Amino acid sequence: MIQRDAQSTVKPVLxxxxxxxxxxxxxxxxTTLAKQVAASYKKPLYLNCDDPTVVANLTGRSAQELKSYIGDTDFVVIDEAQRVENIGISLKLLHDSYPSIPLLVTGSSSLDLANRVAEPLTGRSIEIQLYPLSVREVSTDTPSMLAHARTLAVRGGYPGMWALSGEEASKRLRNMAINYIFRDAFSPIVIYDRTIxxxxxxxxxxxxxxxxxYSELSRKLGVSRETVERYIDLLEKAFIVFRLNQYRKNLRAEVGRLRKIYFIDLGIRxxxxxxxxxxxxxxxxxSLWENFCILxxxxxxxxxxxxxxxxYWRNNKKQKIDLVEDEQDTVQAFEIKYGKKEPKVPTxxxxxxxxxxxxxxNPNNFNNTLFRALPDDQISLFQGGLL
Structure with missing residues (x-):
């Protein structure tokens, strides 16, 4: 079983x-991550909200009724919590009445989570996004990372794909691209046109x-710009894509506010x-390597x-940088290249x-450049490729 990096983030929250x-x-x-965390407790309880019986027992209950249902457990996992009406209220009651019982909640839609789970728990919870498998998680040593990176850039990082042959993974991903996006990704209350x-x-x-x-997309799709914006927002909340906006502080030298859109899983793309x-x-x-590295x-x-x-950044002279990070007034610029040709420095x-x-x-140094740890007081510079 692959150990997920997020496990080290969950435990301090609890x-x-x-x-x-x-x-x-x-x-x-x-679910696998939740069960990995639960394994460290003596009497964990796993509740799957795809089960109607579980949903019924978590809906509209008093604090005492909830405690009676979970029994003397020392840890509770509530999986796919967005399926329960007003689950946030139930979780708030349980947490406030029995704060010594750790609660771990999962959900598949940030839109549903915000409405049903996160909002009632404001100040009482921390949200952690779990991505598909990363190259660090699937690699046992540094030499294997490049081969795994190339695999992830083609078939993506869904855990169920990792042990399959290339052909079988391709079939499964085609099925996911059709069924997951249109069946599981959106809340039943969301209205959308499947063709668009x-x-x-x-x-x-x-x-x-x-x-x-967005205006160009609206012309190609034959819909309004507002509709394009709404659909892209839905895709982002369903964890299918994510956006990068332009880094723009000099209004005269830098161009207008567009955006880039990348996929959270390249197998789906x-x-x-x-x-x-x-x-x-x-x-x-x-393009795949750029999406892979930024992801x-x-x-x-x-x-x-x-x-x-x-x-990301570009100016009116067509100079560009793929990824710009702003962290406590420290700016880092990443230019991502798959080939051997050295990029021109954006003067x-x-x-x-x-x-x-x-x-x-690039493929030769991505492990050292994308995943380096920073000192508490400053950013240390790498040798080579820096000004």
């Missing part, structure tokens, strides 16, 4: 007497690494365009507790942000 809320797409391993959503996903799949213009060829023979290898950086940062704001960015750090990320 030890502080807070409710741990794990959210993320279905089949990313939330499918066409939008196709367009986004071909645009990873490029700026996305490749299923949408029906292309599972190896990375080294693909025309879109550079892996995002996974890594989610386990560190650091407050980092992520962007205008350096002039605008002279105290920033410029880092080139």
């Amino acid at each position: 030890s502080q007497g807070l409710v741990a809320i794990i959210y993320g797409a279905r089949q990313t391993g939330k 959503l499918n066409n939008l996903l196709q367009l986004l799949a071909y645009q990873i690494g490029n700026e996305v213009n 490749n299923a949408l365009i029906n292309d599972f060829r190896p990375l080294h023979i693909r025309e879109d290898a550079g 892996e950086r995002r996974k890594y940062l989610s386990t560190t507790g650091r407050l980092v704001r992520s962007y 205008e960015f350096i002039k605008l942000y002279p105290n920033s750090e410029y880092i080139v990320v």
Whole structure:
């Protein structure tokens, strides 16, 4: 069983007497992670809210009734909690009345979680996003990381795909791309047009690494710009895509506010365009590598507790940087390249942000550049590739 990095994040939350809320797409391993955490307790209780009996026993109950239901357990897991009406109120009652019992809650929709779980638990909980498997989680040593990175860039990181052959994983991912997105990803109360959503996903799949213009998408789809914005917001809340906005502090030198959109799992992205060829023979290898690196950086940062704001940058002279991070007034710029050609240093960015750090990320150094730990008082510079 693969040990998840998020486990080290969950345990401190529980030890502080807070409710741990794990959210993320279905089949990313939330249940497995919850059971891994539960294994360290003497009398854990696992409640699956896909079971109607569980739902009935958690709905509209008093604190005493809830305690009677869970018994003398010393740890409670409530899986897929968004299925229970007003589950947030029930969790608040249970937590406030019996604070010594640790609670771990999982859910598959941030929209449902916000409405039904997180809001009533404000000040009593910490939310933790669980991503698909990371390259650090599946690699036992540094030499194996590049081979695993290339695999993740093609078939993605859903745990159920990892032990399958390439052909079997491709079949399963095609099925997931059709069924998961349209059946499991959205709340039943969300109204959407399946054809528009499918066409939008196709367009986004071909645009990873490029700026996305909502007005252009609306023309291609034959819908309003507002509809495009709403659907992309839904896709983000369903853990299918994520957005990067432009880093823009000099209004004259830097261009307007567009955005880039990346996929949280590249296996789903490749299923949408029906292309599972190896990375080294693909025309879109550079875009896939860019999505992979930004996603892996995002996974890594989610386990560190650091407050980092992520962007991309370009100016009116067509200079660009794939990833810009702003952390406590410290700026790091990552240029991501899959090929051997060295990128040109973005001189205008350096002039605008002279105290920033410029880092080139490629297949030979991604382990050292994306996953480095930072000292408490400063950012240490790497040798090579920096100004």
